[in-house]
Amino acid sequence: MxxxxxxxxxxxxxxxxxxxxxxxxxxxxxxxxxxxxxxxxxxxxxxxxxxxxxxxxxxxxxxxxxxxxxxxxxxxxxxxxxxxxxxxxxxxxxxxxxxxxxxxxxxxxxxxxxxxxxxxxxxxxxxxxxxxxxxxxxxxxxxxxxxxxxxxxxALTPDEALGILRAAAPGRRERADRLRATGYPAYTTSAGWLGYDDAKLVRLAKEAVAEGFEQIKLKVGESLADDLRRMRLAREAVGPSVRIAVDANQRWDVADAIRWMEALAPFDPHWIEEPTSPDDILGHAAVRAGQPVKVATGEHAANRVVFKQLLQAGAVDFVQIDAARVAGVNENLAILLLAAKFGVPVCPHAGGVGLCELVQHLAMFDYVAVSGSLEGRVIEYVDHLHEHFTHPAVVASGRYQAPAAPGFSARMHPESIAAHRYPDGPVWRPGTPGRTS
Amino acid sequence: MxxxxxxxxxxxxxxxxxxxxxxxxxxxxxxxxxxxxxxxxxxxxxxxxxxxxxxxxxxxxxxxxxxxxxxxxxxxxxxxxxxxxxxxxxxxxxxxxxxxxxxxxxxxxxxxxxxxxxxxxxxxxxxxxxxxxxxxxxxxxxxxxxxxxxxxxxALTPDEALGILRAAAPGRRERADRLRATGYPAYTTSAGWLGYDDAKLVRLAKEAVAEGFEQIKLKVGESLADDLRRMRLAREAVGPSVRIAVDANQRWDVADAIRWMEALAPFDPHWIEEPTSPDDILGHAAVRAGQPVKVATGEHAANRVVFKQLLQAGAVDFVQIDAARVAGVNENLAILLLAAKFGVPVCPHAGGVGLCELVQHLAMFDYVAVSGSLEGRVIEYVDHLHEHFTHPAVVASGRYQAPAAPGFSARMHPESIAAHRYPDGPVWRPGTPGRTS
Structure with a gap:
């Protein structure tokens, strides 16, 4: 025992x-x-x-x-x-x-x-x-x-949190069944990396729509001329009804963000993600107030205190939790409760190594037992590196399938670990093709 | 070359x-x-x-x-x-x-x-x-x-920063001479550690005043009854004209801070330091608005973006830079310029190991070339561990003496390094008296 x-x-x-x-x-x-x-x-x-x-x-x-x-x-x-x-x-x-x-x-x-x-x-x-x-x-x-x-x-007391969770208790079983049957909506970032050329962007964007995604995301922020061209190409490729989010990865100061997004707004971006420093609560609020596109952030927000203020300041339209940035499930539970209190949808950050695997559990729990809603909610998906996990995230027809295996889907294959161990794994040995550092 | x-x-x-x-x-x-x-x-x-x-x-x-x-x-x-x-x-x-x-x-x-x-x-x-x-x-x-x-x-453009520095250029030499002659005001925290008993607190507070300090600081936040008693004893010991700052070291939520400081206000605390999370810009603004005591923070503020917002939000009366928390002299220069732009005095955090030694340089530079003022400004001083430095900070008659030796006063004695190396230095070997971990 x-x-x-x-x-x-x-x-x-x-x-x-x-x-x-x-x-x-x-x-x-x-x-x-x-x-x-x-x-x-x-x-x-x-x-x-x-x-x-x-x-x-x-x-x-x-x-x-x-x-x-x-x-x-x-x-x-x-x-x-x-x-x-x-x-x-x-x-x-x-x-x-x-x-x-x-x-x-x-x-x-x-x-x-x-x-x-x-x-x-x-x-x-x-x-x-x-x-x-x-x-x-x-x-x-x-x-x-x-x-x-x-x-x-x-911003949130234990009693208020209890109230939120009790209000969502009825219907837990039905929502869990629905997840098992139809999954949770995903969007894909695989098309939009800044290092990809236009032809690859257009091809991948069309493939994403064909695969059933209703939202894609483009990286922006290096050159406005490039972003206008890429956004136009992407919009032409996916049509008017597929959402295109854009992500500046903290590239801008407040005035830059406002100017840039006013220029991109005619292409109807769904949100602007990380327009500026993840520490800049007041800056995000100013960006949200200063241009027409909705604001998303959170993958680099350091902790629940930063999320609390983003919500208090009316700085965000979407809360982007990350499964591995804050102190684990417990702190993400605090953030889910804060978002529910303020009525802001949670659209998790994923990609990286194993972030899709982890965060799908938190979004699905949020739907079943906290927010009780899928409205406006979507989990990021990037089609990289899943093969290294024993229970990879599965996205089909644009939706994350509910994980069934016990645990957090966090286990990597022993062979993957052995191959990629730094600096002595075979992938990193001198002479390996493409080795850069 | x-x-x-x-x-x-x-x-x-x-x-x-x-x-x-x-x-x-x-x-x-x-x-x-x-x-x-x-x-x-x-x-x-x-x-x-x-x-x-x-x-x-x-x-x-x-x-x-x-x-x-x-x-x-x-x-x-x-x-x-x-x-x-x-x-x-x-x-x-x-x-x-x-x-x-x-x-x-x-x-x-x-x-x-x-x-x-x-x-x-x-x-x-x-x-x-x-x-x-x-x-x-x-x-x-x-x-x-x-x-x-x-x-x-x-909040601050390069041109505005240039304007601040140009405005302070006249008089640099006179202010430097004044520092060499009379030093920079210090306050002492040595009396007020929470682990010290009442008699030690009173004795050290009186000694501080006798040594010429015009400000002392007490740690608070563990028990309001204890804090009321300690604050009363300290006020009686130092009289009405010596400033007593209090420091909660992030202990409270916003409502706690307001309640506690309303209770301590009759003893005229000079500032409440770190009332809540160092990430909580809006929380500090609420504490400042919600009770009568001035607010100080910054020793744990992560970077210039947090300081920028503390100033934009009107959350602080005193900016407490730390020499070793942010990315060195360069980032502290940004923070000094931000404080000057907003007209808020900088009162550096010190103590620890070598923080007094470092930060005195930044405060003195601020006086000579940025703010041009000593008004409302004071550097923390804690009388610990200076003996391990080859050019220790010197405080006399309640004032930091201007360092004359080339460099940042950061060099420790080789013998101190050898003795305190962890875990194999003699101080840490099993059997050393008082060894706890």
């Missing part, structure tokens, strides 16, 4: 994606998609998997940060339920000495998120449920107990 | 301050003041010293982050002037892959700050000037060239 954690292994895994300019955008010209990857193991061999996503350099720093949390896990009773998972999350984010390295932001906070998410993977597997169902099986009281309300009470 | 950097050494140094509860506050009950300490060395043996301050656990992660920046320095021409220092700062904070780990916050950002500050130490030594004079000898144009204005232009 009191099974303990006996193993805690961290790997620095990097994929040489810069060789094809996959993932290229206005701020990230040559990413090597990477994961600081954690496996926790119990005495009986049960495993929990979690990771931080990075884009190359610095993945070793993330791995060191995760390793620094080893003492919290080794010898600990393997987390099984809401109480265990609340306690672990609290200890990792409130360590008085480690807190100085954030607080609650950047490398140490993402490391805490990897450990928390690995614990959720372990606990959900033990319960025999995918994480979205494991969460949706918890009572409103258990869910509220998972959240750290510190710094939130001026 | 083209001397290059050939050495880059990082040490994990920790002081067992938790054994005496020095530095204890409402959020940090048992800190072990620590430094991830960097020495860069040129081929001719010139050195630059820089560091990140932490409070114990995680100092190894900071050290790993600094080490990850080694490739930027080794083989580089040793920085000499504004152009070199601007280029280094830009490269470290705009590395497209490392940026994912922040962006511009937390462990990676502080690591960039340590490297940037070490480069300033090196360059100032080569110029034969203390950093505050090295900065004050630069033209307004050179100073503006050091700043990264990305995300600032809605």
């Amino acid at each position: 009191s099974e303990t954690v006996t193993g805690f292994e961290v790997e620095d895994i990097r994929f040489p994606t810069s060789r094809q300019l996959d993932g290229s955008d206005a701020m990230n010209p040559d990413p090597d998609y990477s994961a600081a990857y954690l496996v926790i193991r119990t005495g009986t061999g049960a495993e929990g998997h979690g990771f931080c996503f990075t884009i190359g350099r610095g993945n070793d720093v993330m791995a060191a940060a995760i390793r620094s949390l080893r003492p919290y896990l080794i010898g600990r009773r393997a987390p099984r339920d809401a109480a265990d998972l609340a306690a672990l999350h609290h200890e990792l984010t409130h360590d008085s000495q480690l807190r100085w390295l954030g607080p609650e932001k950047g490398v140490m906070h993402m490391a805490a998120g990897a450990v928390v998410n690995a614990a959720w993977d372990l606990a959900a597997k033990r319960a025999g449920l995918p994480v979205w169902e494991f969460l949706a099986a918890m009572s409103p009281e258990e869910l509220v107990s998972l959240v750290d309300f510190r710094y939130l009470s001026d | 083209s001397e290059t950097v050939t050495g880059f050494e990082v040490e994990d140094i920790r002081f067992p301050t938790s054994r005496q509860l020095d530095g204890s506050d409402a959020m940090n009950p048992d800190p072990d003041y620590s430094a991830a300490y960097l020495v860069i060395r040129t081929g001719t043996g010139a050195e630059g010293h820089g560091f990140c301050f932490t409070i114990g656990r995680g100092n190894d992660v900071m050290a790993a982050a600094i080490r990850s920046l080694r490739p930027y320095l080794i083989g580089r021409r040793a920085p000499r002037d504004a152009a070199d220092l601007a280029a280094l700062h830009h490269e470290l904070t705009h590395d497209s892959q490392l940026r994912w780990l922040g962006p511009e916050k937390g462990v990676m950002h502080m690591a960039a700050g340590a490297v940037v500050n070490a480069a300033w130490d090196l360059a100032a030594k080569r110029a034969g000037l203390p950093v505050w004079e090295f900065l004050a000898a630069m033209s307004p144009e050179e100073l503006v060239s050091l700043v990264d204005f990305r995300y600032l232009s809605d």
Whole structure:
């Protein structure tokens, strides 16, 4: 019964994606998609998997940060339920000495998120449920107990959170059945990387529509002339009814964002994503007020306090959670509740390494037990690197299929880990074609 | 002439301050003041010293982050002037892959700050000037060239910054002379640590006044009854004319802060410092609007974008820069210019390990060449750990004496480094009295 954690292994895994300019955008010209990857193991061999996503350099720093949390896990009773998972999350984010390295932001906070998410993977597997169902099986009281309300009470109290969850309790079963039958809407970013030429953009945009996607996304922000041309080509390729979101990846100051989006507005962009610094709450509010296109952000928002303010300031039309940026499931639950309180739809960020795999669970849980709605909601999908996961996210006809396997879909194939280990895996050895760094 | 950097050494140094509860506050009950300490060395043996301050656990992660920046320095021409220092700062904070780990916050950002500050130490030594004079000898144009204005232009443009610096150019020499003659006002936090008993608080408060301090600071936030008693004792000890600031170290939500400060207001606190999350710009604005005591924050503000918003939102009466939290001298220059634009005084955070040594240079430069004023300005002073530095900060009659030695006052004694190296230095070996972790 009191099974303990006996193993805690961290790997620095990097994929040489810069060789094809996959993932290229206005701020990230040559990413090597990477994961600081954690496996926790119990005495009986049960495993929990979690990771931080990075884009190359610095993945070793993330791995060191995760390793620094080893003492919290080794010898600990393997987390099984809401109480265990609340306690672990609290200890990792409130360590008085480690807190100085954030607080609650950047490398140490993402490391805490990897450990928390690995614990959720372990606990959900033990319960025999995918994480979205494991969460949706918890009572409103258990869910509220998972959240750290510190710094939130001026926007959301535990009682208000309980009210939101209780209001969504009726119909949980029907919504879960609906997800299993028809999935959750997805949009694709695969067409729109900045490093792709016009012909590839048009071809991929048309393919996306043919595959059933009702929304695509283009990267913008490097050159307005290029963006106008690409946006026109994309609009011609997909027609008037498919939504085209655009994403500036933090490229602009406020005035730039307003000027640029006024110019792109005739092509009816669905949202402008990350127009400016992810820390700039007031800047996002000014961009939203200053031009006609809706504003989305959140993949780099450091924590629940930033999301709280984005909502308080009326700075966003869409909240873009990321499964591996904040302190794991617990903090994302806080953010889902904040978004529900303010009535703003959550459209998760994904892509990277394994972010689609993780975040689909959170969006599906949100639909079943928090917001109760699919309206205006869509999960990002990027068709890269899924083959390295034992239970990859599956998108068919433009919709994420509900995961059925127990856990968080976070487990990578051992062969993938061995091949991409940095710097000594075969992919990174001198002489490998395309090796750049 | 083209001397290059050939050495880059990082040490994990920790002081067992938790054994005496020095530095204890409402959020940090048992800190072990620590430094991830960097020495860069040129081929001719010139050195630059820089560091990140932490409070114990995680100092190894900071050290790993600094080490990850080694490739930027080794083989580089040793920085000499504004152009070199601007280029280094830009490269470290705009590395497209490392940026994912922040962006511009937390462990990676502080690591960039340590490297940037070490480069300033090196360059100032080569110029034969203390950093505050090295900065004050630069033209307004050179100073503006050091700043990264990305995300600032809605609050401060390069032209506005140039105007501020040009307006302060007359009188630079007189103000520098005045600093050399009479120093810069200090306040002391040494009396007010939360772990100290009442008798020690009263004794130290009286000693502070006798030593010439016109401001002291108490830690608050753990128990209102205790804070009322301690505030009363302190006010009785120092009399009505000495300022007593209070510091909650992020302990409260907004409503707590308002309630608590309304209760303490009859004792005339000079400011409430860090009432809530350092990320909560709107929360600080609400605290400032909701109770009568002035608001100070900034030691944990992650970057210039957060400071920009604190000023735009009217959230603070005092801007508390920290020399080792943001990306070094360059980013603090941006923050000094923002504060000057908004007319808000800068009262630096110090204490820790070496923070007094560093930040005095920035405050003195601010007086000479940016704000041109000492009004409402005071630098924190904590009388700990200065003996480990070869050129310690000197406070006499309640005023920081202007440093005269070339560089950033950042160099620690080799014996101090050897003794406190973690985990293998003699201070940390098993069997050392008071060893706790």
